[in-house]
Structures are given as C-alpha cells and as structure tokens.
Amino acid sequence: MKTTMLCARLSIFIFLFCLGSGICHAQFLKRLGNRVENAAEEAVLRKSEQKVNRETEKVMDTILDGNKGTKQKKNTKSQKKKNETDSSVDSGEGLTQKKAGSSTNVTKQNEFGVYSNFTFIPGNKLLFYDDFAADAKGDFPANWETGGSGEVINTNVSESKWLSLIRRSGYMPSMEDKLPENYTIEFDLSNNGYGSGKPISKIHFAFLTKKAYSMGAGGTLAEIEILLSPNGFNVRSVSNFGGEVDVKIGNEIDREIPEYLNSTVHISIAVNKKRLRMWVNEEKMVDSPNLIQANIGKYFIIQAMDVLPEKGHFVGISNFKIAESTEDLRSLLLKNGKFSTTGIYFDTAASTVKKESYGILLDIANMLRDNNDINLQIIGHTDNQGDDNYNQTLSESRAASVKQILIEEFEIDKDRLQFMGKGETEAVADNTTEKGRANNRRVEFIKIN
Template sequence: MKNVVKIMALLLMLCSVNMEAQIFKKLKKSVERAAEEAVIRKTEQKVNDETEKAMDSILNPNIGSKDKKKRNKSSKQKGNQDDETSEDNYNLNEENGQNNFGVYSKFTFIPGNKLLFYDDFAKDAIGDFPANWETGGSGEVVTISNSQNKWLSLVRRSGYLPTMENTLPENYTIEFDLTNNGYGEPKSFSKLNFLFMTRKAYVGGRGGTLAEVEILLSHNGFNVRKVSNFGGELDTRVGSTINRNIPDYLNNTVHISLAVNKKRLRMWVNEEKLVDSPNLIQANIGRYFIIEARDVLPEKGHFVGITNFKIAESTEDLRSLLLKNGKFSTTGIYFDTAAATVKKESYGILLDIANMLRDNDGINLQIVGHTDNQGEADYNQTLSERRAEAVKQILVDEFGINEGRLQFMGKGETDAIDDNTTVKGRANNRRVEFIKI
C-alpha cells in the first residue's frame, strides 16, 4: 500500500512538473508573441509616420522646409535671426489663422490685371438709367441711407448689360457690391441670375447657349441655389444644386467675385467660395455677361442694387510681369473712399505678392501709389503716399515680409496712364504699382 501511495505521489509530481512546463511554454510563447506584436506595431507606426511625411512633402512641399527652418531657428539666439526667419514665422502663423484679415485669410480670388470696364455711377444723375449700361426693362441710379456710393437699382424682370466695345475674353474676372433689402415677409421673394451668354441680349432666353448662377432672396435668407448651363452648343450638360443659404446676407450688402478661366467658373460671396465648376463655360459661353432681376418689386418693399462694378482681363501673372518688365501695377488693391484703409477683399492679390517675395529672396520692391485727378493735387499726392505706405505696412505686419525689402512713395495724379475724363480711365489711374529695385 505504501508503495502504491509513493507511486501515485510520484505520478502527481510528474504531472505537476509537466503542467508547469506546459504553462511555462505557453507563457513563453505569449511573451514572445506580445514582443513580436509590439515590434510590428512600432514598425507599422514608423511606416505610417514616414508615409505621412512623404505624402505631406508631395501635397505641401513647403512643410518639410518649414520644420527644418523652425528647428534651425530654435538653435539661434534671438539677436541673430535673419530676414528669412520673420517670413517663416508668418507662414506658421498663417496656417494657424493668426491674421488681422480674419476670415478673408482664406480668400483666394485674384482680380484680372487689365481693366476692361468699371462703373461706380458717380457721374450719373440720380433717377436716370446709367450711361454705360443697357437694359430691355428699367432701372435707375439711387442713393441709400447707409452708403456714400451711388447704386444701380435692379427692378422687376430686367436684364442689365455693361456696354463694352468688344466681347469678353477667354479669361476674366468680375466684381461688384450687391445690396438687398425688404425681404422679411413670408412668400416675398426675388431671384437674381448671373448669366454668361454667347449672344448679346437683355434676357437669358435670347442669349443663346449660356450658363447661369441663380440666387434666391426670401425671408429665409440669401440662397445661392444652383449652377447650370443649357443650349445647343454644349458638349456636356451641367446642372448642380447648391442651396447654400446664408441668412446673415439677407437685407445686407455683400461683395461678389467671379472668375472665368476658359471652361472654369468660380464665384465668391464675400470671402467664401460657393461655386467652382470646372466645365461650365463651353463653346462661346461667356462672351457676354448680364445680371437678370426677376420679381424685384418696389411696391412690395424690395430693393436690390449694385455698385463698384468691375471687369478685368486676366493676362500674365504678376511674377511673369515683374520678371519681364521689372514692374507691374494693379487696380485690385482696394481702399476705403478718400482714405488709406485697405479693404479686406484685397487679401488675394496681397497674398500673391507676398508669396512672390518669399519665393524670390533677391527681389526688393518700391511700392508707388497713384490717384485720379479728382480733388486737389496736394491732397491726391498725400493720399497716394499714405496708400502706398499702408500697402507696405500690411506686407510687413500681416505677411511677414522684411521691411528692408520694401520702399514706398506716392505720385498722386501726376502719372496718369488713362483718360481721367472717363469712369474707366479714372479707375485705371487709381492703382498701386510695384517696381523692382
């Protein structure tokens, strides 16, 4: 019996040892597997990090250089920071939205550089239809209580066509201020159509093959509703519903910016791009532009008006002009009336100038302000200097360009490039010039 007990105890001990060995083997495998998984995770993370860096370098080639410069800057003493450092700081701040231009820091519209048409209705009599426009309906020049400008009042069912000697080119921009009021009552609404046509007409139905952007004004808000084209010359029919409703723009004033680049149409309302249609302008669409009002009814309290209307051809970009001619000028930097305050819708062109300077370290610029001949010569001289200085200071303070690369001066009304007796000529003369030094 004792022998049996001993044998059983021995068997139990062997089983225990075997179980412990199996457990140890399992534990060992588990540890090995965990270690292996940790290595795999670490490797995967490294691969992911490297992939992200590679993609960033493809999609945004400046990121790597910025990080490198940022590391280099941290190793320098503050007193030894060079000119490039301040411009790099701006790049980093810009990405974080630190900019006094606010929401306009995302505004990418750049106006054309060759002015084709301009009208602010300053020389038109109140109550008359403006001299530089055509319509098959009616309308008149008016003033409104909260604005120093004159406005063309759009009424009922009328189309409004700017009078131009030639058809519109392949690449151009259109800008204007648009105001509306009287849209508080339910079931009270009007439509505006921005029409790009192949034939001269005062209504869309007679404009041939065309493209349009439709805006609805109602008690619900300011609604950019749809983008479409139609007609017999189309290769591809486009019909897009947008329905971007912005209540804050109702009974208010907004800035409209349109850009036609061959087949592509883009539209901004204030700083926000609401339309970007790459194949909308086909065949001969876009040779004429009209604004068509539909059911804008004064007897119901409706008011819709436009002012500061500008069409400009987009030719060579400013970098090409500067390298080829040593200078370029723009009418796309806007100021408050009789003041040196730069308007926020100037952001796109100022950013383009700043980027050109960052990309070309050897280029320094003299900024020259010009005015038309309205007002006293001494006043215009001072105003041109103040405006040139304001542009310089914005490039320094807001865009991080080193101040030593910029000079400024004003020439007032002394260097006119166009006829000061016409509205378009005066608009051409009110410009900012950039000269390579």
C-alpha cells in the same frame, strides 16, 4: 449684520405698537416671525442679484476690453457683414476732403481675419468700370443697356450710388468687344425689404453666347441663381444649357446665409477658359471646372426676376468692374521689372486697405517669399479728383499701408520694401471718364536692387 440690527429695531417698534394697540402676544410673535423671514429672504435675493451683476460686468469687460489679458471674441458673421457693408469699393479721390494722414503714421486697420482663405485675384487689364458717380439720380445709367427698366439711386446706408434692378429685367454693361477668354467681374450687391410674408426674388448672373437682354434670348448659356427669400440669401444653383453644350451641368448648391439677407455683399467672379469660380464676400461658393463650354461667356448680364418695389423690395449693384486676366503678376515683374494693379482697394479718400484685396496681396507676398533676391518699391497713384497736395499725401499713405500689410500680415522683411506716392502726376488713362479714373487709382510695384 445690518439686516439683523434692522430686524431688532423693527421688533421693538412693533412690540411697543402692539402694547398700545391691544394686539396679543401670540399675534405679535407670528407677525414678527413673518417679517423677519421676509426680510432675510429679501437680503439673500439682493446679495444674489448684486453678485450676478458683478459677474456679468466682469464678463462684459472681458468681451469689450481687449487689454484685460484675454483676447476679444471674434466678430459674429453679422458683425463682420456690417463692417464690410460700411466700406464700399473706392469710387473716387478727394470727393470728400478727409485727412489722409502722414505717410509715416499709418494706423493698423487692415487685419483681414476670415479673408485669409480668399484666393480671388482680379484681372490686371481693366475693361469696364462704373460706380454711377456721373449718372443723375433717377436716370438709367449711360454705360449700361437693358430691355426693361432701372434707375440710379442713393441710399441712406452708403455713400455709393446704386443701379436699382427691378421686376423682370436684364442689365448688360456696354462694351465694344466681346469678353476675352480669361476675365474677372466684381461688384457690390445690395438687397433689402425681404423677410416673413414678403414674396421671393431671384437674381441670375448669366454668361451668354450672344448679346441679349434676357437669358431666354442669350443662346447657349451658363448661369448662377441667387434666391432672396424669408429664409435668407441663398446661392441656389449653377448650371449651363443650350444646343452647344457638350456636357450639361446642373448643380444644386443651396448655400443659405440668413445674415446676408437685407444686407450688402461683395461678389467676385473669375472665368478662366472653361472654369468659373464665384465668391460671396470671402467664401467661395462656386468652382466649376467645365461650366464655360463652346462660346459661353462672351457676354454677361445680371437678370432680375420678381424684384418688386411696390412690395418693398430693393436690389442694387455698385462699383462694377470687369478686368482681363493676362499674364500673372509674377511673370510681369520678372519680365518687365514692374507691374501695377487696380485690384488693391481702399476706403474712399482713405488709406485703409479693403479685405477684398487679400488675394492679390497674398500673391505678391508669395512671389517675394519664392524670390529672396527681389526687393520692391511700392508706389501709390490717384486720379485727379481733389487738390494736388491732398492726392500726393493720399498716394503716399496708401503705399505705406500696403508696405505695412506685407510686413505685418505676411511677414515680409521690411528692408525689402520701400514706398512712395506720386499722386495724380502719372496718369495712364483719361481722367474725364469713370473707367479712366479707375485705371489711374492703382498701386505700382517696381523691382529694385
């Protein structure tokens, strides 16, 4: 209607102008027709554009607002990756005095999503831990060995410190004893500076028969190769070789994940006698039942190949942990009436449970489902970093979070679970060492009647 009135007024104005300027009637009609047609077209276009905008806004509201009757779309892998990158394994209590929150007011931030298929369970006897917190920036870390070079650094995307792996160097954690028959290894692996026009790098996780700082000197061994190339983060192969191998294994995996390039992932490895499994974030990439033969696996190194800082490359590790797998948690609870674990991870100075904890929480839930007569007291413990009262509140909040997850995620009856916190009061290891503090940051489960 408004468009029609506008066109009529415009016609009268032009008609009067034509009379005054001597434009002929035919010219006037032709020009008038053109202008009316253009005005009509513009009106249609404006209406179409407004309709598209309204529909787009509705779609965006549906996606962004989970309270409008439809569920939010699931995170893309890149969003999931970012969420996981933002939360690294807890490296200490009280280093930043964030409010832990009341033990009776636990926010629901523990939805595990794709980790529902994550079956990794960390060992229950901690053998080695290093988050490089005690090492000076620019130094090679005190608890590691190498035949090459490397240094501890900070990054602008993480609060953690990282051991930067460079060139062609092997990196071995310093341990007095050889690795046992059953153990787990976990760490965060970060990479950056890779893409189009950049040279590739290789990272090897190598399991040796003798102590060495390179794969070539490690005797008979098994290894997993990671390729960092313009195409992505590629779990390329798993193999073993050497004179002691009875059955040679050489499996090309070529699992290429572009969104893990220039990002941070969590690596979880489990060695159970001859069997080796490896997860990258929640996905199991390797499951080789006969890879670890003879004396393979007594030592572990990470070997960098062609990681070139002058080309912009960065590869780093942090929050590195080796733990022996002894008796399973179910057996310990039934035999001793209690067990504790350092394998439930929380955000630093917070009670939010990390997704990597899913496997052990599932194991606990399954034990409770299979034994209806067992009820549990969940007890949170911290190290001694920070104020006593703060650590007490934090330990209560973490125990409450574990209880809440068992109820909400695993449907355990709330009446079967109690919780409490003991802060730093019951240390089981020396708080002056990184390994000791890691042992003290634990969750304990006690059988109650």
